[in-house]
Amino acid sequence: xxxxxxxxxxxxxxxxxxxxxxxxxxxxxxxxxxxxxxxxxxxxxxxxxxxxxxxxxxxxxxxxxxxxxxxxxxxxxx
Amino acid sequence: xxxxxxxxxxxxxxxxxxxxxxxxxxxxxxxxxxxxxxxxxxxxxxxxxxxxxxxxxxxxxxxxxxxxxxxxxxxxxxxxxxxxxxxxxxxxxxxxxxxxxxxxxxxxxxxxxxxxxxxxxxxxxxxxxxxxxxxxxxxxxxxxxxxxxxxxxxxxxxxxxxxxxxxxxxxxxxxxxxxxxxxxxxxxxxxxxxxxxxxxxxxxxxxxxxxxxxxxxxxxxxxxxxxxxxxxxxxxxxxxxxxxxxxxxxxxxxxxxxxxxxxxxxxxxxxxxxxxxxxxxxxxxxxxxxxxxxxxxxxxxxxxxxxxxxxxxxxxxxxxxxxxxxxxxxxxxxxxxxxxxxxxxxxxxxxxxxxxxxxxxxxxxxxxxxxxxxxxxxxxxxxx
Numbered sequence: 480x481x482x483x484x485x486x487x488x489x490x491x492x493x494x495x496x497x498x499x500x501x502x503x504x505x506x507x508x509x510x511x512x513x514x515x516x517x518x519x520x521x522x523x524x525x526x527x528x529x530x531x532x533x534x535x536x537x538x539x540x541x542x543x544x545x546x547x548x549x550x551x552x553x554x555x556x557x
Numbered sequence: 558x559x560x561x562x563x564x565x566x567x568x569x570x571x572x573x574x575x576x577x578x579x580x581x582x583x584x585x586x587x588x589x590x591x592x593x594x595x596x597x598x599x600x601x602x603x604x605x606x607x608x609x610x611x612x613x614x615x616x617x618x619x620x621x622x623x624x625x626x627x628x629x630x631x632x633x634x635x636x637x638x639x640x641x642x643x644x645x646x647x648x649x650x651x652x653x654x655x656x657x658x659x660x661x662x663x664x665x666x667x668x669x670x671x672x673x674x675x676x677x678x679x680x681x682x683x684x685x686x687x688x689x690x691x692x693x694x695x696x697x698x699x700x701x702x703x704x705x706x707x708x709x710x711x712x713x714x715x716x717x718x719x720x721x722x723x724x725x726x727x728x729x730x731x732x733x734x735x736x737x738x739x740x741x742x743x744x745x746x747x748x749x750x751x752x753x754x755x756x757x758x759x760x761x762x763x764x765x766x767x768x769x770x771x772x773x774x775x776x777x778x779x780x781x782x783x784x785x786x787x788x789x790x791x792x793x794x795x796x797x798x799x800x801x802x803x804x805x806x807x808x809x810x811x812x813x814x815x816x817x818x819x820x821x822x823x824x825x826x827x828x829x830x831x832x833x834x835x836x837x838x839x840x841x842x843x844x845x846x847x848x849x850x851x852x853x854x855x856x857x858x859x860x861x862x863x864x865x866x867x868x869x870x871x872x873x874x875x876x877x878x879x880x881x882x883x884x885x886x887x888x889x890x891x892x893x894x895x896x897x898x899x900x901x902x903x904x905x906x907x908x909x910x911x912x913x914x915x916x917x918x919x920x921x922x923x924x925x926x927x928x929x930x931x932x933x934x935x936x937x938x939x940x941x
Contacts, residue, residue, distance in 0.1 A: 488630075510865030519632065520866040527565030539730055547734045554724055556735055556808065 494518070560734050564633050567729060567833065569713045572668075573778075577752035581715050581729065584665045587650050590643055595779050595815040596889040597661035597718040599639055600777025600828075601730045601812060604667065604714030609833045614641040616673040616709030624685045625708035627822065627863070628880070634829065635863045636822040639688065640677070642704040657708075661718050672710035679703065686819050695781040695849075696818045713896055720813060722777060724763040725791060727810040732772065733835040735808060741770035744871060746836035748827040749775045750816050752785050752793040752930055754922045756842075756877035756902035759802065760884065762873050764840050771807045772836050773798075779815045780866065781848070782940030783908075787800055787811075789929065789936045796925040820845070820852035820858035825867070832869040839869050843876040879903055879920040885921070900901070 501516045511517040539547070551557045562568075572580050592600070601916040602608050610633060615623065620638050629635045641659075651671060659667040672859055683697045684691050692698050720726050727735070736744055745764035749757065765771040773794060777787040785793075791811065798807055812830070817823050823846035828839040846859035854876075855893045861871045877887035882894040886902070900920065907917045916927045930936045 492728060510656075510862055516866075523866070524567070527561050534569070539734065544734055547731050548738065551727075551731060551735055551738075556727075 492518075558742050559733050560832045560837050561658055562606065562729070563829050563832050563868065567606040567611060568612055569606055569611040569730075570612055570712055576769045577715055580668055580713065581665060583656075584715065585666070587656055587658040589642075589665075589668070590647055590648060590657050591660045592641070592666075594661070594718070596641055596879055597659075597666055598778055598815065599641075600667045600712055600812040601714060601717055602812075603639070603712055603890075605730070607729055607812070607814075607830055607833055611635075611639055613669065613672070613711035614707075615639055617675045617707075620675075620677070620707065620709070624682065627825070633823065633869055637817060637819060637826040638682070640707045640709070642677075643706055643708055644704045644937070645706060647704075648706060648708070651831050659712070664716060666716050666718055667709065667712045667714045668839065670710045670723060671708055674706055674708050676705060677707050682712045683837040686817070687851070688820070691851075694818065694851055699779075700920045702723065706797075711822050716906060718813075722787065722811050724789060725809070725811045725827055726813070727808075727834075729834045732808065732810065736770060736772075736835045739766075739770065739805070742839065743768040744770040744772050744836045746772040746774055746828075746831035746834065747840045748831065749773070749790070750780055750784060751775075751904060752790050752936075753797050753926060754878070754902050754904065754907055755886050755920065756918070758797065758923070759877040759888075760840055760842055760874040764838065765806060765875055768838055769806070771802075772831065772834065773807060774812050774831060775836065776814050776816050778813045778937060781816070781818065782938050784938050785930075785936055786933070788940055789933050792925045792929045792933075796929055797923055798927050806834075816846070818846060818848040818851075820847045821857045824857035824866060826859060828861075828867060828871065830868050833869075837870060838872050840872045840873050840874060857916045868902060908937075 499514055502517055506517050548557065561846050585763055603611050603613060615638055618630045620640060622628055623635050623638050627634065627636045653671050653673060655671045657669050657671060658665050659669055679701055683700050687694055690697060692701065745768040747761050761771055773789050775794065792892045794809055795893050824841055827846065831839050841857055843854050844852060858873050865904055873891050877888050878899045880887050880894055880898050882898040883892055902921050907921055910917050911930055916931060
């Protein structure tokens with residue numbers, strides 16, 4: 480397996496040059512080493528938030544939450 | 558607000574209701590793979606979301622990506638391969654696409670849909686994960702004894718493996734509900750494999766000064782000989798919290814997960830796992846997950862620089878010591894006095910005292926904690 484294959488699959492997206500330049504400046508001195516790394520991070524954050532919103536109704540149901548609270552009470556956590 | 562799960566979604570691969578009953582019946586007809594306690598714990602951790610976003614044991618692409626890049630193949634940070642090893646004899650004629658049943662102590666615990674069967678280079682593994690191939694390293698020794706094939710694929714948990722400390726075990730869904738019900742928005746998690754001494758108490762309380770909650774989450778499960786027994790750690794923390802902690806600000810629960818002694822890489826792994834429990838901050842002290850002299854004392858701090866996208870805030874706390882001039886437990890960052898005044902709180906020294914039946918002084922360990930350890934007939938794991 481080649482190094483590029485190990486790194487995973489990537490594709491290209493276009494963003495305005497002015498935005499690119501703003502990002503480049505803003506990541507100076509942070510742990511981000513490239514605009515792509517920063518953009519990936521931000522997109523992942525936004526998408527995770529959207530998915531989380533979606534999960535609020537499907538991740539832990541109200542019934543499951545009630546059961547969890549009962550168990551936590553029985554165990555003395557609440 | 559509690560942390561978002563790693564990868565954005567809390568994994569739930571636990572079979573429920575009639576579907577579970579049907580699958581248990583089907584599992585009887587499948588090829589059986591017997592797993593040890595560490596793999597059984599990993600299966601439960603995957604299914605209950607402790608290892609989110611993993612939904613199963615790693616396929617080769619993820620395995621190699623984690624080994625070489627410390628990220629999953631989709632670029633999400635992940636530092637310790639979560640793999641299921643087995644032998645060609647046990648696997649028989651199982652092929653990709655089949656379903657197999659995972660058994661632990663004679664009971665079915667999960668179904669695994671085989672996505673990939675592949676070989677692995679154990680030396681490559683230990684060099685990357687442990688930064689050494691020295692067989693005296695407990696993680697290296699354990700890895701070299703593992704089977705030669707890895708099986709990757711999604712799992713579905715049918716039964717939780719037995720848990721002797723059931724009343725102290727919480728899963729991520731439970732801690733998330735608990736933290737939210739308590740109204741905590743910031744939670745500092747503390748990983749441990751030890752009984753608490755005053756240095757541990759100091760760094761936990763230093764973190765709690767700035768967060769709304771403290772989550773003390775010791776590992777139970779396989780550890781090297783000479784480490785404290787699980788029941789001793791649990792009882793020691795119970796008496797410490799009972800006597801010295803504000804109860805409404807602390808949650809104590811155990812996590813069944815193998816201790817790897819992989820130093821910096823394991824520090825990231827420990828942080829990710831606690832993020833999935835909902836913690837927003839993770840405490841990193843001196844020589845986190847280290848053993849012997851394989852890692853530099855603060856090497857685990859440096860590795861966090863490589864993960865600006867980790868999604869949990871590390872709290873770096875210097876080693877605590879008792880300063881005779883200050884008259885209290887402090888650290889080098891806040892104490893101006895010379896080394897002549899310092900008494901370092903060494904776990905090794907405390908262990909030596911315990912082995913001789915001596916009670917550690919109160920500036921090293923709370924007397925209630927020392928009593929718990931000394932009253933146990935054999936507080937340390939036996940073996941060589």
